[in-house]
Amino acid sequence: MAALETWLRTAERVLWGPGTLALLLGTGAFLTVRLGFLPWRNLGWALRSVLSREARRGGEGGVSPFAALMTALAATIGTGNIVGVATALTAGGPGALVWMEVSALLGMATKFTECTLAVKYRRRDRQGQPYGGPMYVMADTLGRPGAVLGAVFALFAVGASFGIGSLTQANSISAALDTAFSLPPAAVGAVTAALALVIILGGIRGIARVSSVLVPAMAVLYLGAGLAVILGNWRNLPQAVGDLFLCALSPRAAAGGAAGSLLTSLRWGVARGVFSNEAGLGSAAISAAAARTDCPARQGYVSMTGIVFDTLILCTVTGLAICASGVLGAPEARGTDGAALTILAFSTVLGRTGAVLVCVCVTLFAFSTIIGWAYQGETAFGYLTGGRGLSLYRTVFALTAFWGAVVQLETVFRLADICNALMALPNLLCLLLLSGTAAKEARNFQIRLKAGGRK
Template sequence: MEQFTLAVKAVSDFFWNNILLFLLCGTGIYFTLRLKLIQVRKFGEGMRRLFGGFNLNGKKADHEGMSSFQALTTAIAAQVGTGNITGCATALASGGPGAIFWMWVSAFFGMATIYGEAVLAQKFRTTVNGHVTGGPIYYIRAAFKGRFGAFLAGFFSVAIILALGFMGNMVQSNSIGAAFSNAFHIPALVVGFFVAAVSAFIFIGGVKRIASVTEKLVPVMAVFYIVGCLIILFINRSTLLNCFQQIFVLAFQPQAMAGGVAGVTVKTAMRFGVARGLFSNEAGMGSTPHAHALAKVERPQDQGVIAMMGVFIDTFVILTLTALVILSSGALASGEEGTALAQLAFNQAFGSFGNTFIAICMLFFAFSTIIGWYFFGEVNVKALFGEKAVRIYSIIVVGFVVVGSALKVDLVWNLSDLFNGLMVIPNLIALLALSGLVARIAKE
C-alpha cells in the first residue's frame, strides 16, 4: 500500500507541477489580456459589491437561487480551507519566502480566470425540477455538442464528486481531528462524529441552509483569523520590512540573503508558490462556479466581478497574513513543515494558546470547506444521477467525514490532489473555447 501511495503522489506531483501549473497560469494570462486587465479595471466595483451586499442574515435562498453575497461566501467557504494555513507553510518550507511572491502572481491572473468561470456559470445556468442550478457541467455541454461534450462534462462531474465530495472532505475532517487532538487531547474520532453530525444537519437543509450558514460562518472565521494574525504582526512589527524584503528579493535570488531555504532555486520558489496558490484559491479548477451560478444578479458580469473578490480575500489577505506571521516569527529556520510550522509561529507569540488558536481556525476553515465541497459535489450528483441519488451521496459524505477524522490519509490526500487535477482539464478546455463569449459579455 505504501508503494501505491508513493506512486499516486508521484503521478499527482508530475501532473500538477509540469502540466496544470502552466495550463492554469497560461489560462489566467490569456483571460487577463483578452479581458483587458479586468481584475484591475473592475476591482473597485468588486469591493463595492462585496461590502454593499454584506449581510449576516440575508434573505433565505430559494428555488430561484441565493443572493450574490451568499454565493460569494459559499465560494469562499470552499476556497479558504486548511491550505491557507498548512498549504502556505508548506510553500514557505519548500520554496522559501520568494514563493509568496509567486502566489500573488498566480492569484492576480487567477482573478481573471474566475471572472470567466462565474460569467459562464451565470450564462448557462438552468432550471431542473423547478430549482435553478449551474456549473461547469452545463457550460462544458454548451461549448461542445454531441458525444465529446457529454464525455467531457461527465468526466468533470465524476472527478469533482470523487475529489471534493468524498476524498476531499475526508481529509478536511482529518485536519480538524488532528488539530483538536493535539490542542485539547480529544480523541480524533469523537471530533469526527461531532463534525459529521453538524454537517449532516446542514446537508439535510439543502441550499437554503448552506447559504444561511456560509453567510454567517465565513465573515466570522475570516475576522477571527485576521485579528489574530494582526495582533502577532503588531508584536513582530520591527521585522515586517525585512519580511517583505525577503519575499521580493528571494523570488528572483533565492540565496541572496539570510532567510532563504537551502537548495531553493527560482524555479522551485515559483513552482511551490504558484501551485499552492492556485490549489488554495481554486481559480480555474471548476469548483466555485457552482455557487456563482445561483447568484441572483441582473447580469452575468455582475457576479464575475464579485467572484474575483474571493480569490483576492483567499490569497492576498488570508494566505499573505499566514506567510507574514511565519516569516516575522523566525519559525521558518526551525526546519518544521506544514501545520507544525504554523503552530510554532503562532506559539511564539501566543504561547500555549497558539495551538488552541490554530485548532479553532482549522475547525472554521476545514468545516466551511466541507460544506462548500459537499454542495459542489451535490450539484453534479443531481446532474448525473437525479434528485434521488442525493440522499445516498449525503450518507456517503457523512460516513467519510467520520472515518477520515481518525485515519492516516496520505493516500486519500494524494488521490484527492490527482482527481482535483483531472477535473481542471475539461473545465479549462471549455473556458478557452468560450473565451470569446466571456469577452463579449464583459464589454456589455
C-alpha cells in the first residue's frame, strides 16, 4: 500500500508539474490571441446574455442555455472555491490569488473553444436530446487517432466523475456536517446517496432543473457571507490587496511560512484556479453540448461566463476574506489550512455563525458538484459503452457517494487529480489542433452580433 501511495504521489507531482501548468496557460494565451481577443471583447455581451430571459427559456431538443451553464457550474463550483483557495494562499502566499485570476482570464478562451466545438460536433439521441463532449469532437475530426484520444479522454472522465465528482465530495459533506452539527457519517452518506440518485435518474433535464435553483442560491448565500467578512475588515483591505500583487511578483517571503516566490505563487495559483473552474479539462463542454442554441459560438460565450462566476467572483471573495481578516500567517492560525482557515477568517466577523455558514456552503457546493459531475461522467461512460449501461452507472455513482462519506480518501484524492490531468492532455491537444475551426465560428458569430443579433 505504501508503494502504491508513493507511486501515486510521484505521478501526481509529474502530471501537475510545471509542464502541464505551462501547457494550460500557454493554450489559454494562444487561443486568446487566435480568437482575436473576442472572449474578452464580448464578455459584457456574454454576461448580459446569460442573465437575459431568453437564456432561461426551455424548449424541445435540449435544456436552456442558462440551465446548461448552471449544470456545468454545479460541477465546477465546489469545495475548491472554499478549500482550494485557502490551500493556495497557505502554500503559495497571497500572490497565488493573483495568478489564479490570471489563469482564469486566459482560461476564458479555452472554455469558449472547448464548449463551442462540443456544440458544433454534438449528436442527438432517439428523443432528439443533444449530447456531446470532447470525445465526440476528437472522434469526428481527428480520424483514427481522434477515436483513440476520445476513448482516453472518456475513460479518465469516468474516473474523475467517481473520484472528484462523487467520493471526495461526499467525504467533504460528511466532514462539514460532522464539524457543524455532529451528524454521523453513515447517515449523511445514506441521505446524500439517496438524494443524488433521485436527481440523476431524471437525466440532464432533472439535473438542470435542480442546478438552476441550487447553484444561484448557494452562490448568493456564500457571497453575502464573504462580502460581510470583507466589509467587516475593510481597514485591512488596502494592505491585503497590496500584499496580493507584491507577493505575486516578488521573491519575498509569504504569509503562512511559504516561500512565496513568483514561481511558487504562480504554481499554486494556476493549479488551484484550474481545479476551481476546470478550463482545459473539457468537462464543462459535456454540459454545454446539451444546450438548446442556434449557434455553437453563442453557447461558447454563455459557458465561458462560468469562469467569471466561479473564479473571478467566488474565489476572489474567499481570497480577499482570508487576506483581509489577518488570519493568514497569524500565530494562532499556524498549521491551519483548507476549510479550517476559511472558517477562521469568517469567524473574525460572523463568529460561530460564520463557521456554520462555511460548513453549510461546503455541503451545498459539494452536493452540486456531485449532481453536475453525474451527467458529465454518464455521457463519457455512454461514449465508451455505446450508450449501454447508463442506469448501472447512475446507481454505482450514487452508491460511491455513500462510501465516500464513511472512509478516508487520501488515495482517492490523488487518483482524482491524476484523472483530471489525463483528461486535460488530450483535450488541450484537440483544442490546439482545432483552434482554426473555433476561430471561424467566433468570427462568423461576430458578424451576426454586428448585424444586430445581440438578442
